[in-house]
Amino acid sequence: MAKIATITLNTAYDLVGRLTRIELGEVNTVETLGLFPAGKGINVAKVLNDLGVSVAVGGFLGTDNQGDFVQMFQNLGLEDKFQRVAGKTRINVKITETEADVTDLNFLGYEISAQDWQDFVQASLDYAQSFDIIAVCGSLPRGVSPEMFTRWLQALKESGVKVVLDSSNAALTAGLQANPWLVKPNHRELESWIGHKLNNQAEIIQAAKKLKAQGIANVIISMGANGSLWLSDESIIAAQPPKCENVVSTVGAGDSMVAGLIYGLSQDLSQQDTLAFASAISAFAVSQSNVGISDKALLAPILAQVKINVIEG
Numbered sequence: 001m002a003k004i005a006t007i008t009l010n011t012a013y014d015l016v017g018r019l020t021r022i023e024l025g026e027v028n029t030v031e032t033l034g035l036f037p038a039g040k041g042i043n044v045a046k047v048l049n050d051l052g053v054s055v056a057v058g059g060f061l062g063t064d065n066q067g068d069f070v071q072m073f074q075n076l077g078l079e080d081k082f083q084r085v086a087g088k089t090r091i092n093v094k095i096t097e098t099e100a101d102v103t104d105l106n107f108l109g110y111e112i113s114a115q116d117w118q119d120f121v122q123a124s125l126d127y128a129q130s131f132d133i134i135a136v137c138g139s140l141p142r143g144v145s146p147e148m149f150t151r152w153l154q155a156l157k158e159s160g161v162k163v164v165l166d167s168s169n170a171a172l173t174a175g176l177q178a179n180p181w182l183v184k185p186n187h188r189e190l191e192s193w194i195g196h197k198l199n200n201q202a203e204i205i206q207a208a209k210k211l212k213a214q215g216i217a218n219v220i221i222s223m224g225a226n227g228s229l230w231l232s233d234e235s236i237i238a239a240q241p242p243k244c245e246n247v248v249s250t251v252g253a254g255d256s257m258v259a260g261l262i263y264g265l266s267q268d269l270s271q272q273d274t275l276a277f278a279s280a281i282s283a284f285a286v287s288q289s290n291v292g293i294s295d296k297a298l299l300a301p302i303l304a305q306v307k308i309n310v311i312e313g
């Protein structure tokens with residue numbers, strides 16, 4: 001069984017709510033309440049854990065408000081490799097309006113000192129030796145520059161572990177320079193990497209091929225309700241999940257997809273079965289406000305409706 005860890009450098013509490021419409025400058029009454037320990041790597045670990053895979057979690061956690069995270073690690077039995085740093089883990093406010101548009105207000109959290117980073121690099125390169133796959137997920141906290149991130153990812157890769165990268169903006173651009181084993185940008189993130197709009201599937205594939213040609217074995221592009229594409233050394237395939245009729249929140253859809261991909265790959269499922277499974281998990285994710293799979297039986301009917309198309313290979 002493959003040993004898996006996720007690393008979240010910029011963990012977050014997600015404060016999630018639902019509103020018909022946000023009125024700027026007015027008092028808005030939010031109809032729901034959810035406050036979850038999150039950040040991309042935490043979400044990936046939670047979904048993998050729900051699928052029965054044991055996972056270690058690492059990165060940074062602020063000492064001031066770590067309580068709910070520690071509780072969650074204990075409740076789920078996640079191996080805690082987090083480095084504690086002074087200050088608070090940030091809070092990300094996510095408001096879903098009726099049409100499922102999510103407005104994110106991502107606040108600032110802890111700042112990483114030079115000593116924190118040095119300690120983290122040493123510790124993570126050390127524990128990386130005992131894992132087969134490490135998923136590095138999310139943005140960079142203050143104090144970690146894109147250059148520092150690229151250098152660390154390169155060293156992580158050289159340690160022999162398969163690196164999965166799921167990030168955006170500066171962290172994605174910097175991370176891609178280290179040529180990870182698998183990346184999952186969404187449509188918008190691929191557009192910003194290539195520097196122009198991608199208007200149809202052919203244009204998306206062309207851009208993804210360019211990314212793959214850099215030396216990345218697996219490039220998966222997620223496209224929201226339009227499904228996903230996977231370019232591997234063997235083939236290019238597309239997945240179309242069933243349209244979710246009742247979208248509650250799209251927060252965590254990408255993380256759920258990354259967890260599904262890691263699950264399939266670590267269980268030696270075929271490329272097609274892996275993408276179908278990851279699509280079912282991510283389609284399921286949009287029907288709930290929190291991240292995770294409360295009941296695995298709910299996945300089967302969604303999986304049965306996922307369509308896979310072989311485009312090349």
Ligand SMILES: Nc1ncnc2c1ncn2[C@@H]1O[C@H](COP(=O)(O)OP(=O)(O)O)[C@@H](O)[C@H]1O
Binds near residue numbers: 228257
């Ligand atoms: N409305 C939807 N209906 C069904 N599946 C969806 C929907 N939105 C997202 N998904 C699934 O979640 C995956 C990831 O969503 P996406 O929005 O592209 O990722 P990210 O959260 O990283 O931006 C998609 O490829 C798809 O499989």
Ligand SMILES: O=P(O)(O)OC[C@H]1O[C@](O)(COP(=O)(O)O)[C@@H](O)[C@@H]1O
Binds near residue numbers: 139
């Ligand atoms: O580190 P980033 O890029 O700011 O992202 C953190 C946020 O992403 C999430 O993990 C959700 O990500 P996805 O919607 O892409 O799956 C939230 O839980 C978290 O607040």
